[in-house]
Amino acid sequence: MRFIAPALVLLVAAFLLPLLYVVYLSFGGSSPSLEKYAAIATEPLYRQVLLNSVYISVVSTGLTLLLGYPIAYHLEAQPPRRRTVLMILVLMPFWTSILVKSFAFTVILGKSGIINSFLQWATGMEGHLPMLFNRFGVVVGMTHFLLPFMVFTVLASLLTQGPELRRAANVMGATRLTIFWRIIFPLSLPGVMAGILICMIMSMAMFITPALLGGRGDLMISNLVEFHVRDTLDWEMASALAVCLLAITGVFCIGIARVRGGQLFGEEG
Amino acid sequence: MTTTKDRLDAPTRRDLLRGAGAGAGALGAMAAGLPTLAIAQDGPIVWVAYGGSTQEAQKKTIVAAFMADTGIEVIPASGPDLAKLKAQVQTGNLEWDVIGVIGSQAIRAGRAGLLEKMDYSIVDTADLDIPPLEYCAPYYSYGGGIGYDPARHPEGRHPTNWQEFWDVERFPGRRGLRNRPDENLEMALMADGVAARDLYPLDVDRAFASLDRIKPHVSHWIAGTPQTISLLTQNEIDFVFTYSGRVEAAQRDGQSVAYVYENNIVTGAYVAVTRGSRNRDAAMRLVSYFLKPELQAAFCNIMGYGPSKSTARAHLEPEVLARQPDLQDPGTAITDVEWWAENGEAVTTRFKTWLLT
Numbered sequence: 161m162r163f164i165a166p167a168l169v170l171l172v173a174a175f176l177l178p179l180l181y182v183v184y185l186s187f188g189g190s191s192p193s194l195e196k197y198a199a200i201a202t203e204p205l206y207r208q209v210l211l212n213s214v215y216i217s218v219v220s221t222g223l224t225l226l227l228g229y230p231i232a233y234h235l236e237a238q239p240p241r242r243r244t245v246l247m248i249l250v251l252m253p254f255w256t257s258i259l260v261k262s263f264a265f266t267v268i269l270g271k272s273g274i275i276n277s278f279l280q281w282a283t284g285m286e287g288h289l290p291m292l293f294n295r296f297g298v299v300v301g302m303t304h305f306l307l308p309f310m311v312f313t314v315l316a317s318l319l320t321q322g323p324e325l326r327r328a329a330n331v332m333g334a335t336r337l338t339i340f341w342r343i344i345f346p347l348s349l350p351g352v353m354a355g356i357l358i359c360m361i362m363s364m365a366m367f368i369t370p371a372l373l374g375g376r377g378d379l380m381i382s383n384l385v386e387f388h389v390r391d392t393l394d395w396e397m398a399s400a401l402a403v404c405l406l407a408i409t410g411v412f413c414i415g416i417a418r419v420r421g422g423q424l425f426g427e428e429g
Numbered sequence: 430m431t432t433t434k435d436r437l438d439a440p441t442r443r444d445l446l447r448g449a450g451a452g453a454g455a456l457g458a459m460a461a462g463l464p465t466l467a468i469a470q471d472g473p474i475v476w477v478a479y480g481g482s483t484q485e486a487q488k489k490t491i492v493a494a495f496m497a498d499t500g501i502e503v504i505p506a507s508g509p510d511l512a513k514l515k516a517q518v519q520t521g522n523l524e525w526d527v528i529g530v531i532g533s534q535a536i537r538a539g540r541a542g543l544l545e546k547m548d549y550s551i552v553d554t555a556d557l558d559i560p561p562l563e564y565c566a567p568y569y570s571y572g573g574g575i576g577y578d579p580a581r582h583p584e585g586r587h588p589t590n591w592q593e594f595w596d597v598e599r600f601p602g603r604r605g606l607r608n609r610p611d612e613n614l615e616m617a618l619m620a621d622g623v624a625a626r627d628l629y630p631l632d633v634d635r636a637f638a639s640l641d642r643i644k645p646h647v648s649h650w651i652a653g654t655p656q657t658i659s660l661l662t663q664n665e666i667d668f669v670f671t672y673s674g675r676v677e678a679a680q681r682d683g684q685s686v687a688y689v690y691e692n693n694i695v696t697g698a699y700v701a702v703t704r705g706s707r708n709r710d711a712a713m714r715l716v717s718y719f720l721k722p723e724l725q726a727a728f729c730n731i732m733g734y735g736p737s738k739s740t741a742r743a744h745l746e747p748e749v750l751a752r753q754p755d756l757q758d759p760g761t762a763i764t765d766v767e768w769w770a771e772n773g774e775a776v777t778t779r780f781k782t783w784l785l786t
Binding site: 203204205208209212266270271272292293371372375376377379384387389390391392393394395 | 608647650663773
């Protein structure tokens with residue numbers, strides 16, 4: 161307790177109190193009312209945008225896991241020195257601002273971008289694949305942004321696995337596939353769950369990527385929070401939306417924690 | 430590629446708030462935090478604007494003249510985020526004295542108690558083409574209209590007014606509009622036959638009915654102003670709603686873009702004094718310099734915008750004057766910021782819902 165006290169004080173002062181203030185504001189502040197929540201419940205815009213946010217986040221996180229797990233698995237198998245170099249490569253996207261990255265996707269995914277130009281050249285056909293300013297563009301942009309977070313959380317958990325279990329399984333005649341599915345993957349699940357959690361939390365709160373790479377239907381909840389904070393100066397509404405976002409993310413976190421603590425590891429514990 | 434400089438060239442709402450707010454804003458706020466400790470009656474004044482070449486030009490002309498005449502120091506900051514102002518006023522930690530603002534937002538901010546009432550005994554409102562407001566004074570205007578690529582759409586092949594912009598049979602091509610109702614409703618009504626001078630109060634239902642007709646032909650609902658130009662040059666769209674200042678800047682960079690100066694929607698840019706400013710009187714005097722005709726002209730000669738005072742036109746260079754949207758032309762619409770302050774939020778919610786479906 162003595163050791164976590166400074167961190168606790170900091171969290172209470174810099175995180176919990178402002179958060180409570182946001183909750184207070186969302187209920188109308190000094191003149192309490194449920195007006196903002198009623199608006200969120202009745203206005204179709206907010207429901208649609210909340211659904212959008214969940215949908216885009218789930219798809220992006222799923223895709224990030226599919227792409228990130230093999231990378232982490234490959235990194236884990238490398239000798240330390242080589243792994244360090246490769247890890248720097250994974251980190252590279254962090255060196256550029258998300259704004260610049262989003263603009264850069266125009267060059268790759270655009271109508272006269274690299275992919276479409278290549279396809280036109282290869283197939284000799286006139287048309288193009290719409291990959292930008294739609295849901296696809298948002299998912300690509302988000303996945304690209306989330307990937308390092310997934311790779312590093314999964315890698316951290318893979319690296320904690322000792323080689324003994326795998327060796328033992330190997331000696332007992334397990335194939336590489338069996339070793340992966342029966343040993344490596346289940347043991348890496350805490351990392352996978354942590355990765356999913358981080359990616360979900362971050363993608364639910366994303367707003368630059370959908371604004372720059374999305375189409376007219378790809379509005380996310382943070383875009384509306386930003387609108388109310390800066391354009392209408394309606395901070396009560398912005399707070400109410402933020403609280404809804406927090407609630408959804410919170411429910412999701414609890415869900416993941418239950419999966420982790422419950423059935424997945426139930427048989428061993 | 431879009432540079433920071435041209436991102437900040439024209440004062441167009443969101444992208445400015447966002448762009449300027451992020452990086453430069455943080456630095457500006459940090460730099461601006463120190464001088465407010467000074468208690469002296471006359472300054473230094475912290476003046477926050479949208480940064481980039483626009484603020485640079487204002488600094489060289491209007492602000493420099495004020496400093497030379499009065500001896501009061503003006504410290505520029507960038508990123509006039511109203512959310513930040515609200516936080517400053519609420520916590521009593523005022524960093525800014527004078528702020529460059531969007532008209533409709535200034536009205537809302539004024540009502541929310543974030544701005545001082547304009548002292549029109551200090552600020553001279555004679556000869557203003559754009560009406561002065563309770564909480565802010567207009568000092569220049571910018572026109573929005575149709576942008577296109579003259580290489581792809583030479584004379585006669587591009588729309589020259591909003592009715593033609595809506596006419597997809599005669600002018601086939603992908604349209605680009607902004608992802609917000611501002612200006613869209615005005616052009617939708619003009620496309621539907623409403624005269625530019627009879628727009629307000631906007632007939633919102635009629636505007637949405639008109640927007641329904643163009644919706645299938647709009648390939649991009651654009652979030653940031655720089656994209657209005659970049660999408661055009663990348664051949665993602667054919668005709669776009671954009672601003673004359675942006676097109677002229679792109680032309681100076683040698684890009685193949687052109688602009689229709691007729692049937693424009695002209696919006697005022699305003700300057701205001703923050704509520705509780707310790708340098709209120711000096712700040713009002715600085716505002717009065719923003720409204721001096723010859724200083725406005727000097728600023729507009731650099732940036733190509735339109736001065737808010739008709740008497741400033743006499744000081745404009747001929748080539749700048751030639752590119753001004755004519756405020757007296759019956760085809761020119763002037764944004765009624767009061768209408769937007771009143772209805773903006775409800776209309777925006779309706780517009781965003783309409784976009785999603």
